[in-house]
Amino acid sequence: MKTALAKPRTYVPEDQEINWESIEPIYVELKERAIESVAELEKWLQDRSELDAVLQEDYAWRYIKMTSDTANEEAVNAFQYFATEIEPKIAPLTNDLDIRLVESPFLDQLDSDKYFIYLRKVRKSLELFREENIPLFTQIQLKQQEYQQISGGLTVEVDGKELTLQQASVFLQDTDRTKREAVWQKVTAKRLEHKDSLNTLFTELIQLRHKVALNAGFENFRDYMFAAMGRFDYGVQDCLDFHHAVAKEVVPVMQQIADERKAKLQIDPLKPWDMAVDPDGLPPLKPFADGEELINKTTAVFNRLNPYIGNCLTIMKDNNLFDVESRIGKAPGGYNYPLAESGAPFIFMNSAGTLRDLTTMVHEGGHAVHTFISSDLELTEFKNLPSEVAELASMSMELFSMSEWEIFFGNEEELKRAKRIQLEDAISTLPWVATIDKFQHWIYTHPEHSIDERESAWNSIYKEFGNGYTNWDNEKDARLYLWQKQLHLFEVPFYYIEYGFAQLGAIALWRNYTLNKELTINSYLDALKLGYTNTIPEIYEVAGIKFDFSQKNLQNLTKFIQDNL
Structure with a gap:
């Protein structure tokens, strides 16, 4: 399935079926095609890109x-078919094509600036490729799907209605503390019903x-992932230094x-169900009524920022x-999924x-x-973004958009409340990022740990x-x-520190x-246009900021947020 936005194909047939039997010959053609010039090499790259x-x-x-719809058997089977019957068979052929590229006698004639990032990634992929890992990746992907199926089916009853956990979480903003606690206890009890199965699933994924x-x-897997994720511009020690800086x-x-918050609420001690309610005892903010209104108002905000952004x-x-409203059976979380052929996302x-x-949103x-x-x-590879840049784009938009939030909040006091909450979130993100990232460092450098040791490590890190x-x-x-609760741990390991680095970049841009x-x-749009054709520090520089997560920079940006609060 592709949208009406997709450009006409020049290599893969428009009516191409996506199953292994029909796409294998295309890979074979790419593998065996004669390449007699640099022009033919570039055409080969373009055809390969279209297939990708x-x-x-x-x-x-x-x-x-x-x-x-995690309960839709047909959808689950279609996903699993790709994971088990297509991806594992593509992997060795992709490696063969990478070898063909780097061994081409015309490689040195390619524009070195244009292809530097791409070729750097290809060479790293060749270093990491192992045939014996292909079935392991398939097992991992299917295990990751189990997390979605478990989480997508969780509901609780509140006031006689069956609600998803996302819908129930709205009650944690209720000014009635008894109500907040009751809902928090229900949601927590529902999550804890699955703690053992999730522990087992996580252990299997770690192994x-x-x-x-x-x-x-x-x-260990940590060091492998730093290489696999192409972290060329920073290393493990930089992450450890970031953890330390956040703590300080x-x-x-x-x-x-x-x-x-404790003083305003006149509550001592603060409990977990006291952290989302307005500290001045005001009712929850309701910026929109339904999904359609959310989309329309966000579009209006984006139009005010820049007509291109709104369009x-x-x-x-x-x-x-768009699929924006919570419902039973829907997987948790949120994402923007690029549609590589259409040039649009979902x-x-x-x-x-x-x-x-x-x-x-x-x-x-x-x-x-x-x-x-x-x-x-x-x-296509030029558009496969490093997450440090992708999250800069998204987290900056959270802060830019605040200047136009009167579209959501007609009342000046509500607008101020919303902005204050957003700015507090901008810095509260950093300790949670450090928590999750440090936990992952421990997990994967102690792969044989017991459940008791995992619990002890989590307690220690969370306390910090x-x-x-x-x-x-x-x-x-x-x-x-x-x-x-953090799906990244199950589905995209080590994709989390980027939120911290990008948050600092977003504050600097704001x-x-x-x-x-x-x-x-x-400058922001100019940086985004680059995709991944420059290094991360170069892209940040085009945006008008530095790729800097040092303690001094963190200190300065935190103070800027405090001053605005």
Whole structure:
């Protein structure tokens, strides 16, 4: 399935069926084609790129349909077919094509600036490829899907209605503390019903991932993933330094905010169900009534920022590229899935009418703009973004959009409340990112750990970054399994520190935005146009900021947020 936005194909037949029997000959043709000049090499690259785009978009739709309804057996089977019958067979052929590229006698005649990032990634992939890892990747993908099926089916009853956990979470903003606690306890009890099965699933994933790392010649999966994710511009020690900086510079600020909340609510101690309610006892903000209104108002906000930005969402709405409302059986979380052939994305989320849903929509909308503006780059690989850049696009949009939030909030006091919550979230993100990332470092450098050791490690790490804000007495199991809510741990390991680095970049961009809106938006769009054709520091530089996650920079940006609060 592809949208009406897809450009005409020049290599893969328009009516191409996507099954192994029909696509294998295309790979064979690429593998065996005679290449007699640099022009023919570039045409080969373009044809390969088109095939990549066709398959990536086909996979995207299978994933979208599966996550939209995790109980739909046909959708699940279609996804599993790709994971078990297509991907494993593509992997060795992709490796063969990579070898053909780097061994081509015409390689040195390619534009070195244009292809530097791409070729760097190809060479790293060749270093990491092991035939014996292919079936392991298939097992891992199927295991990851189990997390979606477990999480997508969780519901609780509140006031006689069956609600998803996302819908129930709205009640955590209720000014009635008894009601908040009751709903929190129900949601927590529902999650804890599955703690053992999720623990077992996570252990199985750790063991499979560790085998992948050992097969590739690494001591542990962490070091393997730093190579596999192409982290050329920073290393393990930079992440450890970031954890330390967050503990020193941000945790005290979050403790201060929590103390202010406690004083305003006149509650001592603060409990987990006291952290989402308005500290002044005001009712929850309701920026929109339903999914359609969320889409329309976000489009209006984006139009005010820049007509191009707004038009991206208009095109998506016209092509039915949204699924935003929470419902039973839908996978948790939210994402922007690029459709590699169409040049547009699909936005998926679980809206329940809250301010958090508004920020999720503008976040995913930032990703969407990135998909559109980089869609004309010549090769599919040029558009496969590093997450440090992708998250800069989305997290910056959260902060840029605040200047136009009167579209959602007609009342000036509500607008101020919404902005304050967003700015607090901008810095509260950092300790949670550090928590999850440090936990992953421990997990994968201790792959043989027991469940008891895992629990002890989580407690220790969580205490360092956030345990002090609230009182968890009598709720120790809930605290112990908070990590199970984070789907990244199950589905995209080590994809999390990027949110921290990108948040710092986003704050720096917002600081520029407050000084010169038009210049900052234009620099932002110029950076997004690059896709992944430059290094991460170079892309940040085009945006008008530095790729800097040092303690000093973190200190300065945290102070900027505090001043604006």
